[in-house]
């Protein structure tokens with residue numbers, strides 16, 4: 001046996017690392033980032049604040065001030081606290097690690113966010129994917145049957161879902177949360193909440209097994225890596241035990257505290273992106289050869305239905321025109337011939353639309 005075979009778990013050796021393509025020189029519409037930056041005066045003030053940060057010191061791991069600001073500015077109900085993660089990716093890992101009892105399972109609708117399955121595998125949990133319906137809504141009967149059969153320790157529901165953009169029916173979600181009951185936790189992942197304007201956060205008190213997870217990434221701060229989750233104090237304190245003590249660095253902490261004092265700037269950017277989303281939906285709906293799906297997020301899923309081409313061809317033709325979107329067709333059978341594009345500024349959306357029209361014609 002080689003060194004690698006001796007030491008690395010077979011399921012890890014079988015995994016393919018999460019791939020992030022090089023986007024240098026491209027119009028970057030593959031990762032649901034907010035295209036807008038902060039206004040210049042705020043950037044200057046932020047620079048002054050960051051210059052004063054004690055980078056020679058470890059962070060204070062309670063993160064009391066940042067947590068209080070998140071609770072206050074981002075709609076966490078009174079009496080609920082948050083646990084912070086280095087992006088919600090780290091929160092997902094923490095949940096997996098904390099729940100990785102022998103034989104425990106993680107369940108989520110598929111296609112969904114890939115890190116639910118990857119993180120489960122990293123921690124040695126079995127992942128059960130329950131296919132969505134063809135219109136990408138929840139298959140409630142199949143979800144309830146899978147919950148009954150597998151008794152998952154963790155169930156993820158992304159609200160809205162990635163890569164489909166669809167907001168699941170809230171009553172279906174409640175039925176799922178109730179069906180799981182005290183045999184598992186249901187994580188409602190609201191990464192795209194600023195674009196959906198719908199949330200389970202205000203409903204936390206109704207369900208002991210509910211965790212609501214969010215990130216500041218899609219709001220305009222993907223680079224600082226900060227996610228948060230809320231739920232009952234009992235659950236949060238268990239998840240907090242597996243959190244690396246200094247997981248939020250002092251620069252992220254200072255930047256987030258500063259930006260949250262100016263949250264209205266990010267809210268206005270999200271509102272502009274919601275408007276742009278509707279314009280882009282209208283333009284794509286009018287375009288022969290593509291079908292666009294309804295979206296409550298800052299991205300759109302579309303299917304290439306033109307007879308003379310395919311999503312693979314359109315994706316490559318867009319790359320030649322220096323526009324990078326995401327080719328999701330290989331992720332799941334339900335996504336055959338589908339592409340996902342981030343909603344951006346009016347200028348970038350026009351560049352994308354022009355390139356798409358040319359790509360469909362080529």
Ligand SMILES: Cc1ncc(COP(=O)(O)O)c(C=O)c1O
Pocket residue numbers: 032086087088089090113158161162189191214215216217222226227
């Ligand atoms: C549904 C969903 N959850 C979580 C994340 C990860 O967010 P973060 O940047 O906070 O790690 C993403 C990123 O695309 C996502 O789509």
